[in-house]
Every structure is written in C-alpha cells, then in structure tokens.
Amino acid sequence: MNADQILAEIREANLSYLMLAQSLIRTDREQALFRLGVSEDTAAMLATLTPAQMMKIASSNTLLCRMRCEDDLVWSLLTSHGKSAANDGVSRLHASILMAGRHQEAA
Structure with a gap:
C-alpha cells in the first residue's frame, strides 16, 4: 500500500468514525459517551x-x-487465545467489565 492509499x-476511517459517533450521540448520549470514550463537551460538539x-x-x-484498549489482559480476553468457544462469551464480558472500569477511572 502506498502513501496515497x-x-x-485514513480519510475514509475518519469519516466513518465521525458519522458513527454522531449517530450514537444523537441516539443514546450516555451510551455514546461510554462507547466512544469522549467527554460531554466533545459529544456536544460532535452532535x-x-x-x-x-x-x-x-x-x-x-x-x-x-485504540482505547492498551492492556495486555484485555487484549488476551478479547482474542481468547487458547480458550474454548464456551468460554469466549465469558472472556468478552470480563474484558468489557475491565474496560468499563477504566472508563470510569478516566472520567
């Protein structure tokens, strides 16, 4: 892939992200703040x-x-390396709980 590509x-990803962010904020502001990891002021501007x-x-x-997930434990849980399909849901739930806790710490 060359520099122009x-x-x-990047431009396409940016536009998709902005459109998704705006849609989430307009639909459910509280959930958008959590999922996007943005402040109330940023959400107001994006909307x-x-x-x-x-x-x-x-x-x-x-x-x-x-990437908001900078923790090796969370990445391990999300990718479920070496785990059975039965534990996949539990691992993803655990990762979500860890990430939610980090969001609360940052807020």
Whole structure:
C-alpha cells in the first residue's frame, strides 16, 4: 500500500468514525459517551457538526479514533487465545467489565 492509499484509508476511517459517533450521540448520549470514550463537551460538539464540517475534519491525515484498549489482559480476553468457544462469551464480558472500569477511572 502506498502513501496515497494509506491517506485515503485514513480519510475514509475518519469519516466513518465521525458519522458513527454522531449517530450514537444523537441516539443514546450516555451510551455514546461510554462507547466512544469522549467527554460531554466533545459529544456536544460532535452532535452539531454539519456534513461539510465532518468532510473537512475527516480529510485530515491524522487518524481521529484510537485504540482505547492498551492492556495486555484485555487484549488476551478479547482474542481468547487458547480458550474454548464456551468460554469466549465469558472472556468478552470480563474484558468489557475491565474496560468499563477504566472508563470510569478516566472520567
């Protein structure tokens, strides 16, 4: 993949993220704050963006979303390496609980 393709992929990811974020915020603000990991002020700003503003912001060469999961334990639970399918649901639930706790700590 060359540099132009990477930039195009970043722009597409940015636009998709902004559209999803705005939709989540307008549908269920509290859940959006938790799922997106953004502040109330950021959510308020995202909710009011026009399509033209979203296109302009998405055109940046910087990826707007980031991996919020930086913990090896959470990644291990999410990927369920070496675990049976029966434990997969429990592992994902455990990871969600850990991530929710970290969201509360950050807030």
